[in-house]
Amino acid sequence: MVRGYGYQSVVDIFAPHLTVVSNFGDIQVVPFLGLVIYQLSRDRFCESCFCQVDLGEGLCSSCRKELGLEFLQCVKIGPGFGTQCCDLADPPCHSEFSQSYCQRSHVLYIAAFDEEIIKIGMSREDRVYFRLVEQGAISAMIFQHPSKCNFVETHLLEQDICKNLGLRDFLVFEDKIEIFSRCDFDFHSIRNDLRELGDVLRANYGLQMIEHLDFVDEYCLVSDVDVVEKEPLVLDGIIVGFRGNIAYLESRDSIMAFDMNRLQGRKLLNISG
Numbered sequence: 001m002v003r004g005y006g007y008q009s010v011v012d013i014f015a016p017h018l019t020v021v022s023n024f025g026d027i028q029v030v031p032f033l034g035l036v037i038y039q040l041s042r043d044r045f046c047e048s049c050f051c052q053v054d055l056g057e058g059l060c061s062s063c064r065k066e067l068g069l070e071f072l073q074c075v076k077i078g079p080g081f082g083t084q085c086c087d088l089a090d091p092p093c094h095s096e097f098s099q100s101y102c103q104r105s106h107v108l109y110i111a112a113f114d115e116e117i118i119k120i121g122m123s124r125e126d127r128v129y130f131r132l133v134e135q136g137a138i139s140a141m142i143f144q145h146p147s148k149c150n151f152v153e154t155h156l157l158e159q160d161i162c163k164n165l166g167l168r169d170f171l172v173f174e175d176k177i178e179i180f181s182r183c184d185f186d187f188h189s190i191r192n193d194l195r196e197l198g199d200v201l202r203a204n205y206g207l208q209m210i211e212h213l214d215f216v217d218e219y220c221l222v223s224d225v226d227v228v229e230k231e232p233l234v235l236d237g238i239i240v241g242f243r244g245n246i247a248y249l250e251s252r253d254s255i256m257a258f259d260m261n262r263l264q265g266r267k268l269l270n271i272s273g
Contacts, residue, residue: 001020001021001022001045001047001050001265001266001267001268002018002019002020002021002040002263002264002265002266002268003019003020003021003027003047003058003264003265004018004019004058004261004263004264005017005018005019005032005134005245005260005261005263005264006019006130006134007130007133007134007218008029008031010031010033013218013220014133014218015031015032015033015220015242016031016032016033016239016242016247016260017029017030017031017032018030018032018263020268021047023050032239032242032247032260033239034238034239035237035238036235036236036237036238036239036249037235037236037270038234038235038236038268038270039233039234039268039269039270040232040233040234040235040263040266040267040268040269041233041266041267041268041269042233043266043267044057044264044265044266045265045266045267046058046059046060046063046265047059047265048060048063048067049062049063053265056264057265058264058265059072067097068093068095068096068097068098069095069097069098070093070094070095070098071091071093071095071097071098071101071102073093074086074093074098074102074151074155078155078156078159079151079152079155079156080092081093084156084159086102086152088102088103088150088152101151102150102151102152103150103151104124104125104126104150104151105124105125105126105144105149105150106122106123106124106125106144106149106150106151106153106154106155107122107123107124107125107128107142107143107144107149107154107210108120108121108122108142108143108144108145108154108157108158108161108201108207109121109122109123109128109131109132109140109141109142109143110140110141110143110167110194110197110198110201111132111135111137111139111140112137112138112139112140112190112193112194113136113137113138113171113176113179114138114179114182114185114190115185115186115189115190115193117168117171117175117179118167118168118193118194118197119135119137119167119168119169119170119171120158120161120162120165120167120168120169121135121158121169122154122155122158125144125149128142129213132213132215133215133218133244134244134245135171135244135245136176136180136219136243136244136245136246137215137244138185138190138214138215138216139187139190139191139194139212139213139214139215139216140194140212140213140215141194141195141197141198141209141211141212141213142209142210142211142212142213143198143201143202143207143208143209143210144207144208144210145157145205145206145207145208146206146208157205160205161201161205165197165200173230173245173246173259173261176244176245176246177225177228177246177257180221180222180243180244180246180257181223181225182223183221183222183223185216187214187216191212194212219241219242219243219244220240220241220242220243221241221243222240222241222243222248222255222257224255225248225255225256225257226254226255226256227254227255227256227257228256228257228258229256229257229258230258230259230262231258231259231262232256232258235249235258236251237249237250237251237252237256238250238251240255241255242260245259245260245261246258246259246260247260
């Protein structure tokens, strides 16, 4: 079963890898490159007990509670299970793991996807680079508040900035398909827009910039797409490109774009490649 995807280094590039869990609980991380022949289940399953789950859920509610990962709901809907109120000394999830995770250092970022689209987001400080690559950003500025940097404080700050400045905090698959079809960028304009927005964040929210990064060289870009299929059940061909969560598969003289996020929780009914 596919637990999810992420980017790892292969020689001198970053490339998508799938994390695969066997029926016996063994975990492998395999490159998602070259020739692949995958038949995927229509249903999705819990990565721990393999029971059926809804779209977007890696774990069923029982396993989430048993493993102390109830805080994952806060990651999705906000601190305190969406109440925006959480005392980390006695969190409503009652999870020691969650207390440890939420106390870890987090950062905010503003990420450009082209000359027009800038998104705000947050990440653990120790994996923000990979978070940005997994989303398909081409340039980004990373910030941190000098005294408010745990998960709860950073999440609330992100929501406040998003609301007050009218920034996007997510991009759906359909947005990215259109954006990623453009492979030429005016980096001078993009960097200027990020710098101007960064000045606002420093002046109005007391944020300190940590780093400004460009990512376009991390991807294998594809501009000509013949078919868009958000969650295919059969992958039979050669992976010829990738950017963020979008991969491009060439099969029978046509190129299909699909969402690697939609592989999560699907059983691999047969594998080759």
